[in-house]
Amino acid sequence: MFTSTLLAAATTPLQWSPTVGLIIIIANIIAIAFGKSTIKYPNAEPALPSSxxxxGFGLPALLATTAFGHILGVGAVLGLHNLGRI
Known part of the structure; x- marks a missing residue:
């Protein structure tokens, strides 16, 4: 019973499109801006070649902000897809 309800609620698969890519890019920009203002030591070692x-981020801050941006972006993409916007 529960399985059939879950299958009925499933949506169509999401195909990648430039809109999805743009949402991920915007989410990464927001995450980098958020990280720039909140990370205590943004230039921690190891440093990047051209900071x-x-x-001015070090490698840990860059990885943290872009990972956070991807999490935000995936949430936004899945939410918009669930609402039928993309």
Whole structure:
């Protein structure tokens, strides 16, 4: 009974599109801006080759903010897909 309810609620698979990519990029920009203002030591070692290109972030801060951005982006994409917007 419960399985049939879950199968009935399943949506169509989400196909990648430029809209999905744009949402992920915007989410990463938001996450980097959030990280820039909240990370206590953004330039922790190991340093990146051109820190000015990466906003003065070290490798740990860059990985943390982009991982957070992808989590935000995937949540936004799945939420919008569930609402039928994309």
């Amino acid at each position: 000015n290109l990466f906003g």
